[in-house]
Amino acid sequence: MGVDPQQLRTFVSVVRLASFSAAARELGYTQSAVSQQIAALEQELRAPLLERRPVAPTEAGARLLEHAPGILLRLDAARADVARVGGSARGLLRVAVTALAAPRPLARALAATRLAYPRAELTVSLVGRTSAVTAVAAGEAELAVVDGVAAASDPLALPAAAPVSALRVAEQPLAVLLPAGHPLSGRRRIRLASLQDAFWLDAPDASVPLTELRAATGSDAFPPSMALVGPSADAVTECVAAGLGLAVVPAGGASAPGEGVVAVPLADAGLLHRTEAVWSGSRAEVVDHLVAGLADARAEPL
Amino acid sequence: MGVDPQQLRTFVSVVRLASFSAAARELGYTQSAVSQQIAALEQELRAPLLERRPVAPTEAGARLLEHAPGILLRLDAARADVARVGGSARGLLRVAVTALAAPRPLARALAATRLAYPRAELTVSLVGRTSAVTAVAAGEAELAVVDGVAAASDPLALPAAAPVSALRVAEQPLAVLLPAGHPLSGRRRIRLASLQDAFWLDAPDASVPLTELRAATGSDAFPPSMALVGPSADAVTECVAAGLGLAVVPAGGASAPGEGVVAVPLADAGLLHRTEAVWSGSRAEVVDHLVAGLADARAEPL
DNA sequence: GTCTGCCCATCAGCGATACTGATGGGCGTG
DNA sequence: CACGCCCATCAGTATCGCTGATGGGCAGAC
Structure with a gap:
């Protein structure tokens, strides 16, 4: 039984x-x-x-x-x-980060935490969206920093069915990555709906996943041209430049869009790229410090 | 292990x-x-x-x-x-309903389903919010009809941590139940914030739960005066009339507010009472018919 | 058609597991 | 102080779940 x-x-x-x-x-x-x-x-x-x-x-x-x-x-x-109840007083801080999560606030918060806890054992690993959240739930990481697309007031639809808490860390507008010669590459802004029948890179760990685009726009279009596994931003750039398909990425990130591609901001109001910090259960002291640092970083300019 | x-x-x-x-x-x-x-x-x-x-x-x-x-x-x-996969072709239809769930659409849809499936075994039980959802998840009911408070675009925050699907059945404005002699009982509308320091009945199964009020307004006020367990609408009316505390209920329900109490509509925009139908997994034919009937009822006037 | 290889079901045997019933120790109570 | 209640522990036993061996069915090669 x-x-x-x-x-x-x-x-x-x-x-x-x-x-x-x-x-x-x-x-x-x-x-x-x-x-x-x-x-x-x-x-x-x-x-x-x-x-x-x-x-x-x-x-x-x-x-x-x-x-x-x-x-x-x-x-x-x-x-x-x-x-976690027993042994988590030690300074173990494993952070699982997705490829498009805002790196600047995280880096600053990590630097502050490193100063405050010089003996903490710090590990940052770059992983896929689902793995990041499940790693936190399963205790393989103390914190996840995950990105995704959502309407302005909604929380991110986190992939795992696990009980976790989340904090909004950063929000950025979205942009479409187009090859340099694309007819729309001269535009100041683009509406997502006007591109829903174009072909798109299916690169869920290196750009905004198509499933999230569909969920956020309520459309089930956005046909995939090719799949691209793994969190390689360069691969996305190269594939877009080669005309293999389009991709949606956060605008104004740390890195320039790269050669042969143009990033045109989305005109869709209320659709944002957001980065959230995710943890499970109660936070150990080091984790608490890092989350507080991330919360502070929200106030600063990106 | x-x-x-x-x-x-x-x-x-x-x-x-x-x-x-x-x-x-x-x-x-x-x-x-x-x-x-x-x-x-x-x-x-x-x-x-x-x-x-x-x-x-x-x-x-x-x-x-x-x-x-x-x-x-x-x-x-x-x-x-x-x-459910094997044996659910039989016409077993157990519906778990919360006290404030919109009764009219449900009654009409049930009547239509009874006509279409005269031999179906039909059971409706009135239960608390949490029990309704867990009953569906655990297969003790085929459908739940649950009410709650939410902002206009948000789904209800269903209590159980179980994988279920939901359909919006009806939405009504909210009203505050005041004793007849209350200083604000003559008002046309009331803002919830102006009452957050009044004392409130804590009657989660017979009125809008205080926890939902707090979650929907973002305030942690609304001090409870007394607890009232069970889905008895009459008890709420009597307690409010006796000056024991206030309560929030859906406006314009089937029943008149009752003697000694006044229902004043809430002025808070975007705060709604919503009824949702909740089921788990795939729906058997009878359940499907009932859910379709509930979906149709949305179009009709309440 | 036949042979061969792969794969899953079944069986006997054995070690581990989880229960019952009995016993003992600690703590509050009369 | 004695009693009663409650939880821990122990010995004994029945059951369970694993291994290793065997058998049957299907597919592909020749």
Whole structure:
């Protein structure tokens, strides 16, 4: 009685790898154990979860798959939250940052925190949006600094289904990255709707993700031209310059737009690029100092 | 390795009852088993979770307690979602309704659904806000119809940490319920801020909860005069008439405000009473029909 | 068509686990 | 001081879940 989280973990592995044997290898079980775990889960839920040969989730399995990652993440988050109570007085400060998060306020706040806590162990890692939030929830990072697009008054729609707190750090207008020769590249401003049928780079970790554009504009257009994985801003610039597709980026960032491309500000009112700091549970002293620094940075000019 | 949900369930029972023995009785275990489960959980998380004698959560236990109900709810929700796949073709339609949810659209939609599915088994139950949403998540109801206060463009802040979908059913202006002799009872409109230091009935299931007022106005005032549990609209009217405190209710509801009280509309722009329909996972045919009926009802006058 | 290889289900056996029931110690209470 | 209540611990046992071996079914090669 009661769904075993271990079985859930095994289930998602099996689905992801589409193989009992491969999942067994990954998890350090024998194939027999995996088979028995899935069978037990199916009996427990009284429903077949997997099609065999080829291995694929059934309708019921698909439903379970919608819930499983959230459950497992929350389980990890609970464990991490409990662990933070005991040992977090030490100066461990791991910050997970997304590629387009405003770097200046973060850098300044980090500098101040480094001064105040010279012995703190400081790590900043550049990761994808989802990983940043899940890392915080699971206790693999003390803080995440995440960017995204939202209307002026709304909070960011954070990807993970985990209980976290957030603070707005910076807001910038948005711009469209166009190749230098593009017919609209001379414009002072562009409305997003006028470009919704153009082709777009699908580079969720190095530009504003298309899914966020669609959510923020309420349109389901913005056809993707090519996928670009990883947080490489240069790759985006080069691909836009080469005419492979357009991209939306925060305007007036630290770096110039680069050769061969033009950044034209968006005319859409109320659509903003925002950076938020995200943490989970109560904050240790060092983390608190850094968050306070980020809060102060809001007042300063970018 | 891996927190056992059964242990989590035991843990919350022990905390709620502040007793190992009582929790054992409730769960059908021996006291010995409960003691061992808690010990195993503490060893697994490497932290003491409970103070003994008297039994109370430690700091770490409090953290775990924040996560545990959400995890257990999601586990139940997953189980219910899987169960819906197989057996939900039958006409089972259990609707959980909060006290202030707009009754007219619901009644009309229910009537239409009853006509279209004469053999459907129909149950409507009046419950608190949190129970309504958790009932849907846990598969104890097919649909919830929940009310709350929100700004015009925001969705309702639903209480449960569970993955559900929602549809706006109706919106009404808000009114303050004042005793007939109140100095402001002759007003045409009242701003909420002018009353934030008055005393208020804390009747979360029979009027707009104070927590929602505070969240929607951004003020943490609105001191409570007395608590009133349960969804009794009459009790609210009587208490307001007796001068025990004020209350915010949807204006122009089905029932007249009652003797001895006056309902004065709120002047606060953008603050609305909204009713939403809430469901989980995919909807069975009957549920789909009812939700469609609720969607249609939005167009009609209230 | 047949052979071979891969993959999942099943089974026996064994070690680990989690329960019961009994016992003991600590603390408040009469 | 004695009693009662409550939680921790222990021994014993039944069950559970894993390993390793075996078997059946499907696909691709020849």
